[in-house]
Amino acid sequence: MHSIVAYLRVSTRKQGASGLGIEAQREAIRRFAEAEGRRVIETFTEVETGKGADALDRRPQLAAAIKAARKAKCPVVVSKLDRLSRDVHFISGLMRERVPVIVTELGADTDPFMLHIYAALAEKERRLISERTKASLAAAKARGVKLGGANAQSELAAKEARERAEQLRPLFVELAGLSTRKAAEELNRRGIATPEGRKWYAATVLRVRDRLAK
Numbered sequence: 001m002h003s004i005v006a007y008l009r010v011s012t013r014k015q016g017a018s019g020l021g022i023e024a025q026r027e028a029i030r031r032f033a034e035a036e037g038r039r040v041i042e043t044f045t046e047v048e049t050g051k052g053a054d055a056l057d058r059r060p061q062l063a064a065a066i067k068a069a070r071k072a073k074c075p076v077v078v079s080k081l082d083r084l085s086r087d088v089h090f091i092s093g094l095m096r097e098r099v100p101v102i103v104t105e106l107g108a109d110t111d112p113f114m115l116h117i118y119a120a121l122a123e124k125e126r127r128l129i130s131e132r133t134k135a136s137l138a139a140a141k142a143r144g145v146k147l148g149g150a151n152a153q154s155e156l157a158a159k160e161a162r163e164r165a166e167q168l169r170p171l172f173v174e175l176a177g178l179s180t181r182k183a184a185e186e187l188n189r190r191g192i193a194t195p196e197g198r199k200w201y202a203a204t205v206l207r208v209r210d211r212l213a214k
Helices: 013-018 020-036 060-072 088-095 112-142 150-167 169-174 180-189 202-213
Strands: 002-010 038-047 076-078 101-103
Touching: 002 020, 002 060, 020 038, 020 076, 038 060, 060 076, 088 112, 101 112, 112 202, 150 169, 150 202, 169 202, 180 202
Parallel strands: 002 038, 002 076, 076 101
Antiparallel strands: none
């Protein structure tokens, strides 16, 4: 039976104290290990933000997980890509550590190049959402709407993302039993575009599923 090292992360102490985010990640990795015939030999848990290309310097538990995996000659496993980071430069730096990383929702056969692609797509989507939000806020201000600063901006962005996801809920319920990659293939086969009118990838399926689960 092949070994793996599990890495779990939440962004805030409140999330860490609740145990909800951590336990969901732990269960996802447990299911992955069971399905793939792997054994978790060590688990590392961190409470730290994933923002910034220098995140590894601020995350000693991730550094320890990489060290343990290198010693055991096995992969580090996370439940979702954003548990590592949402920064494509950070993902690139992590790949230079030469320790395999597996994201359970993307599958065991996702290579480092594809991890870069998924991270880049996520980064681009965040930038597009930010641009649309700024345009919407500017239009609202021009109409005389009183804005509430950063909170208004974040709430509007979240609202737009939820609305786009809700439009796709019936389809995602139908495809719930498929992996993110298979669901993306099926959506593309049916000729259904993403809310932005683009092709589906595992990463975009993953983000919509996350929004519908909230």
